[in-house]
Amino acid sequence: MAGKTNSAGAAVTLAVIAVLVGCYSVFMGLQTLILIESRWWQRTHPELSEVPKPLASTEAAAGKGTEVDAFGFKFEAPWSDLDKIDPGDGFAIVKFRSGLRIVFFDPSGAADVAHGMKAETDAQRLQKTYAVFGDRPFDNNYDFYQSVYSASPAQISIVAPRQAALRTSVLLLWKISLTYDAETGFYSFQLGKLRGFQRGDPGRARYVIVDAFDTHDRQFGLIFTARPDASAPLTQADINRAVATLHPAY
DSSP states (O other), X not given: OHHHHHHHHHHHHHHHHHHHHHHHHHHHHHHHHHHHHHHHHHHHOGGGGOOOEEXXXXXXXXXXXXXEEETTEEEEESOSOEEEEEEOSSEEXXXXXXXXXXXXXXXXXXXXXXXXXXXXXXXXXXXXXXXXHOSOOOSSHHHHHHHHHHOOGGGOOTTSOHHHHHHHHHHXXXXXXXXXXXXXXXXXXXXXXXXEEEESOTTTOSEEEEEEEOTTOOEEEEEEEEOTTOSSOOOHHHHHHHHHTOEEOO
């Protein structure tokens, strides 16, 4: 009799455990998998933990500079020793005799991610997008980049709603491909009429990459660099001046 009672008790216990495991799988199983996956990504891509910090200084370099005109836009390079401007396929390299350089990308070639999502016509892809981001994924391209760059594995929890965990997971995947060269610094800024993000500290990085957005949601990509034998260092004030003065040429 005692043996039957023990067997019945064990069966009940196993049944309760099975129910609990089933409930956990239903309500928190996906979140747990996403949490484990994000921690793995974090080990191989430590930059995922970094989110943009506001620039410490938005002061712009003064003095004589050079007006650069490319792809229907103008900006002031803070140096006056222009050597030449080499045109490329969708970009222009502005070279100075001092060894400093600016690469300016054609804004018309920038990917329009936010509006592309809204204009999606494939029913299956649209359904997947809505399942993760809702029916209004991103207001504009700046919002897209801000959402991606602000995502962090620390935001994923097993008790978070499924959609929130899945959204962060997708954002982290995008972040892996977009945050290269951010090891020495990752910043957000508001300079003049432009706002955006900067990857790299000019005092430590060989390349500084800037993604800026204007009030019309146009995206501008610039890379600032200096040759190893450059006679002058690249400074944050130099970058600030070029970005803050960027405007349409007409």
